[in-house]
Amino acid sequence: MEKQEDSIWAHCSSSSVRRASRQLGQLYDDAMGLSDLRGTQFSLITQIGYLNEPTQKELAKAMVMDLSALGHTLKPLIRDDLVELVPDEKDRRAKRVRLTPGGRKRQAEMVANWQEAQRRFDAVLGAEKSEELRRTLAFIASEDFAKAYEAAGEKGD
Amino acid sequence: MEKQEDSIWAHCSSSSVRRASRQLGQLYDDAMGLSDLRGTQFSLITQIGYLNEPTQKELAKAMVMDLSALGHTLKPLIRDDLVELVPDEKDRRAKRVRLTPGGRKRQAEMVANWQEAQRRFDAVLGAEKSEELRRTLAFIASEDFAKAYEAAGEKGD
DNA sequence: CAAATATAGTGGCATATACCAGTAAATTCC
DNA sequence: GGAATTTACTGGTATATGCCACTATATTTG
Structure with missing residues (x-):
């Protein structure tokens, strides 16, 4: 038993991703510099800018995040x-x-910071591996993955 | 500019990992079942069991976690x-x-749950890719990576 | 050895993130 | 069309995680 649990920490994909x-x-975050914008916040407003005025629900889905967690994060x-909520016309x-205009401006200002961080990341890991890693992680974050994961438990569990 | 920022969200490694x-x-977490132990907590007590009565500092390092964050998490x-803190003999x-004995017991009880989750993960991603992903992520979490990342900024930035 | 510095933790505060229990509005079903 | 159900969000509570300031202890230095 000692022997067996001996390497759980290293064989756990969830743990690895978290580390x-x-x-x-x-x-x-460091790359964001003096700006008080966190990396997660940059990521979020970038996604908001990319989607066109998404509902919170849509945004949460895109971020693979719980709806209420998103609400708190916003x-x-x-x-x-930097951000504002506007009621939907059709679905109240x-x-x-x-x-907001300010939010758009801030996002644009931080793009260079993000690029530098990403450049370094790619430099260290290698562009190829970096690209492949993102693909793999995107799959893991996908609904298809979640479905397949559930399906993999249909039998024994 | 619209064109350029168009895919930041997909090209950001940090974002990908977070999703x-x-x-x-x-x-x-779901795999942990009715137990009120979260995945992160299982991961933590497993690591504690693996290291031999680490100091908080040592544990934080192993978990790639901020010392004070670890303190809060504990x-x-x-x-x-499930866990107790004992003052070190030499360094006060x-x-x-x-x-604690209870902690050890709980950890042991949850190993099967973790294994099932990990089995499903491996089944969906494939054992090979799963293994390689963990290796890559372990590298990213390493000090070597952090050092190399810093070094990659020594020039332009 | 005493002063300066470094190290290990603690506590406060802020964000990140999840679950649950509402609330309100839309959709579905007699 | 009105009741039952589903959907979108809000607010509360709890964990996860980081930074900073502070305390206590160790280590280094003059």
């Missing part, structure tokens, strides 16, 4: 006037997430 | 009597982290 996530969180951005339950 | 991390967090586990600043 890497913490490391990269540090590195990319709060500081709304408070700092839904609220669309939109960048 | 995958959220997805796996969900999946592995609190619920201490409260629930240091506190060693130790599993």
